[in-house]
Amino acid sequence: MIERGRDIAGWITFDQVLSDKGWLSPGAVEIDQKGIITAVSGEAPRDADVTAIGGAAIPGMANLHSHAFQRAMAGLAEHGRGKADSFWTWRDVMYRFVAAITPDDVAAIAGQLYGELLKAGYTSVGEFHYLHHTPDGTPYDDRAVTSRAIVAAARTTGIGLTHLPVLYAAGGFGGAAPGEGQRRFLNSPDELLAIRAAVAAETSGDDNINVGVALHSLRAVPPDMLADTVEAISANDPEAPIHIHIAEQQREVEDCVAWSGKRPVAWLMDAVNIDPRWCLVHATHLSDQETMRLARSGAVAGLCPTTEANLGDGLFPFRAFLDAGGRYGIGSDSHVSTSPVEELRWLEYGQRLSSRQRNIAGSADLSTGAALYQSAGAGGAQALARKSGAIEPGRRADIVVLDCNAPVLAAAGVEALLDAYIFSGNVTPVRDVIVGGNRVVRDGALSGEDDIADAYRRTVARLSAVL
Numbered sequence: 125m126i127e128r129g130r131d132i133a134g135w136i137t138f139d140q141v142l143s144d145k146g147w148l149s150p151g152a153v154e155i156d157q158k159g160i161i162t163a164v165s166g167e168a169p170r171d172a173d174v175t176a177i178g179g180a181a182i183p184g185m186a187n188l189h190s191h192a193f194q195r196a197m198a199g200l201a202e203h204g205r206g207k208a209d210s211f212w213t214w215r216d217v218m219y220r221f222v223a224a225i226t227p228d229d230v231a232a233i234a235g236q237l238y239g240e241l242l243k244a245g246y247t248s249v250g251e252f253h254y255l256h257h258t259p260d261g262t263p264y265d266d267r268a269v270t271s272r273a274i275v276a277a278a279r280t281t282g283i284g285l286t287h288l289p290v291l292y293a294a295g296g297f298g299g300a301a302p303g304e305g306q307r308r309f310l311n312s313p314d315e316l317l318a319i320r321a322a323v324a325a326e327t328s329g330d331d332n333i334n335v336g337v338a339l340h341s342l343r344a345v346p347p348d349m350l351a352d353t354v355e356a357i358s359a360n361d362p363e364a365p366i367h368i369h370i371a372e373q374q375r376e377v378e379d380c381v382a383w384s385g386k387r388p389v390a391w392l393m394d395a396v397n398i399d400p401r402w403c404l405v406h407a408t409h410l411s412d413q414e415t416m417r418l419a420r421s422g423a424v425a426g427l428c429p430t431t432e433a434n435l436g437d438g439l440f441p442f443r444a445f446l447d448a449g450g451r452y453g454i455g456s457d458s459h460v461s462t463s464p465v466e467e468l469r470w471l472e473y474g475q476r477l478s479s480r481q482r483n484i485a486g487s488a489d490l491s492t493g494a495a496l497y498q499s500a501g502a503g504g505a506q507a508l509a510r511k512s513g514a515i516e517p518g519r520r521a522d523i524v525v526l527d528c529n530a531p532v533l534a535a536a537g538v539e540a541l542l543d544a545y546i547f548s549g550n551v552t553p554v555r556d557v558i559v560g561g562n563r564v565v566r567d568g569a570l571s572g573e574d575d576i577a578d579a580y581r582r583t584v585a586r587l588s589a590v591l
Contacts, residue, residue: 131562132175133157135168139528140180140538144516147538151181155521158331159561162517177525179555180533180541182497183514184247184522185464186284186504189367189405189426189455192234192274193255196584197221198460211373211435219305223259224590227273229583230255234277236580239570240462241283245554247522248284250455250508252338252367252405254292254309256319261307267315268322275327280572282564284522286508287323288338288367291316291345291353297383299346309340313353317360324361332560334509336365341372342380342388347395354396365401365509367426368392371414372406372437389414398423403507405455408438415441419450424507429470431457442475443484453504468496468546493543525556 133155141151143164152174154163168174201217225233234251241249251274257263266272271289278285292309295302302310311319320337327333337357339345345353357364371377371388380388389410392398398421405426407418418425427440435458445452454467461467472492475484485499486492505513512522526533526545530553536544545553557565564570 132177132558133159133561135172135174137168137174137176137178138181138525139178140541141515142180142182142542144514149538153181153515153521153523155561157561159521159559161515161519161521164515164517177556178528179525180528180538181515181523181525182542183501184512184524184557184559185245185497185501186453186508186510186512187241187246187249187455187464188403188424188453188504188507189428189457190237190249190251191458192237192251192253192277193222193225193230194218194457195237195240195459195462196229196233196580196587198458200588211437212375214435216305219303220590221587222255222308223305224587225255227264227269229587230270231273231277232576232579232583234274235280235576237459237462238277238281238283239573239576241456242281242557242559242565243554243568243570244463244465244552245524245557246283246464247524247557247559248286248504248508248510248512249278250286250288250336250365250367250403252288252290254290254338254340256289256311257308259308261310263315268319271319271323272326275323275333278333279330280576281570282332282559282562284508284510284512284520284559285333286365286510287327287333287335288365289316289319289323289335290338290340291349292340293349294344294346297343297379300343306344309344313349313356316353317356320357321360336367336509338367341369341376342391343376351396363401363509365403365507367403367405367507369405370407371409372432374409374438377409387411387414389418393417393421400424400451400506401509403453406432406437406440408432408440410441412444415444415450416448419445419448422451424503425450425452426455426507427452427467427471428455428457429467429474430461431459433470433474434458434460439474439478442471443479446485451503451506452500453502453507454500463552464500465546465552466550468493468500472496491540491543493540493546496546497542521558521561523558524554525558526553527555530555
């Protein structure tokens with residue numbers, strides 16, 4: 125387990141710091157023993173003990189949507205079935221894969237994934253975790269054993285974790301019976317909330333980990349269960365984040381309309397109070413009215429552009445959502461990519477391709493790279509209920525340090541640094557990563573990464589045989 129908050133407490137100096145008030149060149153950040161930023165300045169006090177790190181310090185990025193186990197099948201479901209191939213056929217492959225995974229496999233896969241996320245510049249992850257039971261659906265003696273595997277992986281790597289155990293209870297809209305491939309996922313609201321309570325109790329003293337809840341989707345959670353779960357979690361922890369998959373596929377929208385007479389986001393917003401603690405993941409297919417209602421709610425749209433592209437989901441109405449004041453963050457979902465740069469780049473480029481225009485996210489006051497990075501960072505922090513997303517007093521010291529000597533940043537002045545970071549290539553300039561005041565990545569390396577990778581290779585070698 126990473127011992128946090130003891131690594132670089134005190135004043136830390138950088139060549140540049142992207143503070144809440146703009147760039148400081150040079151810049152200094154004071155971090156206390158709990159990993160909280162207490163001061164940001166152009167320089168450290170003369171009599172202070174100083175750790176000089178250099179480089180360009182930017183806020184760490186939150187990855188708001190992860191299914192860790194799917195990292196092990198990335199690249200293994202790319203055998204086309206002609207015009208019939210879709211998200212739904214990909215899901216059949218995933219069901220075969222998930223049937224073979226053990227709790228130890230969960231820990232090994234998540235450990236590898238979380239290390240990759242950290243080295244790419246993510247400082248926290250929202251784990252949307254629905255793999256709760258044995259392959260035949262029988263509960264483990266310890267019902268929270270797979271959640272504990274996720275927590276163990278986060279502690280091994282040092283990434284910030286918002287754990288989101290998932291309620292999954294049906295196979296389709298209207299409470300349809302679940303299929304064989306879904307039996308590992310199934311819980312009642314009380315069973316799911318008991319898993320959440322166990323994890324919350326065991327991590328209550330760990331300020332790097334918090335726990336929310338997720339509703340898999342409207343098709344997997346009948347209305348009464350959805351209402352009961354939201355009511356229970358709100359009474360237990362009014363600040364707990366609540367996440368849900370919604371409107372990812374056009375067929376899902378059509379099935380929802382056939383079942384209820386309403387589109388998914390409209391149905392959800394009529395049924396419960398959607399407020400800023402909610403994250404609506406994907407929300408790809410929205411009507412104009414749904415786009416406006418989601419933006420006005422203060423909830424976060426959880427966008428996963430590389431997975432949405434891989435699965436052929438479609439494009440979120442990004443420009444209209446921004447114009448309405450909507451909040452968004454990014455996630456890597458199925459982990460066909462583990463790079464925040466690629467998620468942000470695809471978010472922008474997808475809109476450029478569909479609109480045949482440039483610089484969709486930017487404005488007269490803020491460049492496209494800066495707008496994408498800072499907005500996604502703030503939205504992700506909100507969705508994960510983490511006090512991060514900016515380098516300012518009172519926030520967690522979740523900081524990514526870019527190597528200013530990296531060739532991909534060579535032509536960029538400080539004001540164009542985020543644009544160069546996102547739009548100038550695929551060689552990462554991330555040098556160091558600080559999470560809660562602990563430097564978990566140093567000079568591009570994660571402590572223990574060779575052992576983590578060995579465990580992952582052994583796991584994947586066995587699991588890939590099932591596909």
